[in-house]
Amino acid sequence: MRILAFASQKGGVGKTTLAGHLAVAAEAAGAGPVALIDADPQGSLAAWWNERQAERPLFVRAQVRGLAGQLDQLRMAGVRLVMIDTPPNASNQVIATIVRASDLVIIPTRPSPHDLRSLGATVSLVRVADKPMIFVINGAPVRARITAEAAVALSQHGPVAPALIHQRVYFASTMTNGQTALEAVPGSKATSEITELWTYVYQQLSISVRRRVTHGKQDIPA
DSSP states (O other): OEEEEEOOSSSSSOHHHHHHHHHHHHHHTTOOOEEEEEOOTTOHHHHHHHTOOSOOSEEEOOOGGGHHHHHHHHHHTTOOEEEEEOOTTOOHHHHHHHHHHOSEEEEEEOSSHHHHHTTHHHHHHHHHTTOOEEEEEOSBOTTOHHHHHHHHHHHTTSOBOSSOOBOOHHHHHHHTTTOOHHHHOTTSHHHHHHHHHHHHHHHHHHHHHHHHHHTTOOSSOO
C-alpha cells in the first residue's frame, strides 16, 4: 500500500481540492482502490465526499493518534493507495506523525511571495522525517510571470511538479457538489492538468517506494 500526504501549514493553498481530484484521477488510472483520510478538523474533504454519488474513492474517518492502526486495517482490506489531507496550522507533532507514515509528501503552494515564504516550517518537518516531497504550484494565474518565478524559487528547495494547476473555475465549482473536473467536464483544461499531475505524482510515488524497499525500510509494504 502506498501513502500520499498533502501538507502545508498555511491554509488556502488547495490541499483538499488537490486530494479529491488526484484521488479520482488515481481511480480512473487503475491505481485503486483509493482511500481518503481527512485529518483536518474543518472536514472539508469529508463534506465533499458526503456529496458524492460514486462509491470511490473510499473515505475513512481516522484520528491521527490511531493512524498506524487505521492504515494497517486499510492494507488488510486491499486498499492500494491512501491519500491524507492534513490540517493547516496544526502542531508539529500532528504533521510529523502523518509525514512519517507517508511514502511521498505533496506540498501545494500558490505562486505568491507570501505563500512561498510560509513553506519553511513544512519543508523542515518533511526533511527531519527524511521523506521525499514534491512542490505543486496550485491556483496559478494563466500566463503570469510570477508562476515561472515561483517555480524557479521552489526548485532551490526540492522537486517541482512540471504540471501546473491553474486557477480554473471548474476546480472549485465541482468540489461543491461532490464531483471533480474529471467527472463533470472530462474534456476541459482542468482535467488535462490534473491527469498530467497524477502521472507525475504516480511516477514519483513509485520511485519513493522502490527506494524504501531497496534500503530495507519495509514498515509500510508497497
